[in-house]
Amino acid sequence: MFILNPHSSVPIYQQLVDQVRRLVAGGQLVPGAELPSVREMAHEHTVHPMTISKAYSLLESEGILERHRGKPMRVAALRRNQSGVAARLKQIEPQLEALALSARQLELSSDDIVAQLRKKLGEKP
Amino acid sequence: MFILNPHSSVPIYQQLVDQVRRLVAGGQLVPGAELPSVREMAHEHTVHPMTISKAYSLLESEGILERHRGKPMRVAALRRNQSGVAARLKQIEPQLEALALSARQLELSSDDIVAQLRKKLGEKP
Amino acid sequence: MFILNPHSSVPIYQQLVDQVRRLVAGGQLVPGAELPSVREMAHEHTVHPMTISKAYSLLESEGILERHRGKPMRVAALRRNQSGVAARLKQIEPQLEALALSARQLELSSDDIVAQLRKKLGEKP
Amino acid sequence: MFILNPHSSVPIYQQLVDQVRRLVAGGQLVPGAELPSVREMAHEHTVHPMTISKAYSLLESEGILERHRGKPMRVAALRRNQSGVAARLKQIEPQLEALALSARQLELSSDDIVAQLRKKLGEKP
DNA sequence: GTGGTCTAGACCACA
DNA sequence: GTGGTCTAGACCACA
Known part of the structure; x- marks a missing residue:
């Protein structure tokens, strides 16, 4: 697991x-x-x-x-609003920001990044 | 800089x-x-x-x-094929994989993640 | 050591x-x-x-x-073919080339150089 | 030159x-x-x-x-005995010693080293 | 001017 | 216990 x-x-x-x-x-x-x-x-x-x-x-x-x-x-029991989509998105915000910074410095287009990300999201680990 | x-x-x-x-x-x-x-x-x-x-x-x-x-x-002079889009995507691959893993474990939908990422990509640092 | x-x-x-x-x-x-x-x-x-x-x-x-x-x-574990004689000779190639250059410029005969080298190889450090 | x-x-x-x-x-x-x-x-x-x-x-x-x-x-004019074989061998002695040390640590046989050196000595620069 | 090496010594993260 | 990071600061080699 x-x-x-x-x-x-x-x-x-x-x-x-x-x-x-x-x-x-x-x-x-x-x-x-x-x-x-x-x-x-x-x-x-x-x-x-x-x-x-x-x-x-x-x-x-x-x-x-x-x-x-x-x-x-x-x-433990979940605290209120701990599991909504917004709360979960919040958890990966630092990762998203780091990725965006890298992408900008590498001059990669949003579409290229997103396409690649979707590919990774589709794969099983 | x-x-x-x-x-x-x-x-x-x-x-x-x-x-x-x-x-x-x-x-x-x-x-x-x-x-x-x-x-x-x-x-x-x-x-x-x-x-x-x-x-x-x-x-x-x-x-x-x-x-x-x-x-x-x-x-230094660039090594061949060092600066193509593929090579640059390769550089952020570890970040993309980590993000995909997080997203899966958080059970976030691809669309939610991508929407959030596009927002970050649009912002100026 | x-x-x-x-x-x-x-x-x-x-x-x-x-x-x-x-x-x-x-x-x-x-x-x-x-x-x-x-x-x-x-x-x-x-x-x-x-x-x-x-x-x-x-x-x-x-x-x-x-x-x-x-x-x-x-x-670390050795990479393949890392420890063969050829690979080890490769490691001292720059030293050998520098020596050969010196010998040529000093107009020393191969036999003189080799004799001297064998002497050094025989000595304990 | x-x-x-x-x-x-x-x-x-x-x-x-x-x-x-x-x-x-x-x-x-x-x-x-x-x-x-x-x-x-x-x-x-x-x-x-x-x-x-x-x-x-x-x-x-x-x-x-x-x-x-x-x-x-x-x-300049050469000083006495400056150009004999012995004097010239003396000049490359440090190189020979460094080479011998490397060879020992690499556990290379004298014959392997000498063979390789002769090859380099035979080549034109 | 440039970068490189080294020490003394503090403080930290990890296992 | 292990290795890693960083500063302060001296001193050096090279161009």
Whole structure:
């Protein structure tokens, strides 16, 4: 369910945080759903447990996950308006802005960029 | 001409590398053009000369800039097919893929994403 | 294992890059082998850590070393045909050409040069 | 007669010094022979006159060239035993030692190295 | 004038 | 523990 790439320049804990956040916002992870334990997850991805732990803690402090003694982490109840299209678009705004900047500096036309983006959106990961 | 943000999480030297790379690919910096000297650039952005120097060295090792002893760095001759639309699209492919992944996980429709992207592309930076 | 001479006109970081490159090509450093940490190496040779770091970074960008967050640098897997005799001879080709040029200009006979070279090759460093 | 490569990592003045030294030792430049003027040489190789001047001055201080007011630089009379085989071999000793070190670290056999060197010695430049 | 190297030393991110 | 970034500042080589 989770894809962690140790060779990426994005820190592993960050990759995990980003994915959980988006899966929750996207509805693939619903409130109450349980996440793999730190140990399980660490073992499966051969990653240091502290790395998973850090990601979970961040998600907890964001109110996205909930910790209950003795139980696995769970997806928290959604706050109001957290899952509307606007809220989700807001989440990728920084990515969109960075992309737009790159496109301008590369003097790529909007149509070329959009065509390429649609291609990527159509592909399965 | 260059925008360096010391508060960004992207290292300063990396910001400069990215911008020069894109300005060259985009044609705003043509082969033979001289870049500001290390000291000039450092002074203008109140940044340590070594930070600029590191960026220039990386760009030299990529073959984008050329060093000529005693002279400022210059934009190198382009390698064949380096500046076609395809090559430039290739440069932002990682960004496009990351965006597509985010969009899928957020269950955002292609049309919503594209509409938002076009808005950003239309804005002046 | 490494010999760094601070009085040489060859920059310290360059000496290290050259040696690692050759030890890897020669097989004394095998893929997966860990290098001394930046701090260790710096302390042992009483050199600034950044100097070692610079060498390691260059070797990483050449694909000779691999960085794994939180761990010491490691020798990367060899690219195909990277370690054959031909590939290794290729590495000293510039040195051979410079030597041949000198010999010609000094009007030294091939036999004199070769005899002298064999003597040096026989000596322990 | 002289080959100056501005892209080499060896400084231009040094390239010139090395070549003159070897051409004199090799007998291609005999005592009394005149060298091109600083201006001429600088113009021919599109190099800064100061660069040529620096090389000539170094050669003069070594006693290889002589300056006579109003005349071009001339090759000085040879000092005793300056042109014997042993003296000339001495001049390339540092190069031979560097080569031997590289060969050892690359674990190249003496025979492979020598074969390759003979090939280079046989080629015209 | 140009860029390069190096040290001292602070501070950070990651595992 | 690991490596990375950055500054302050000295000193050098080259043109």
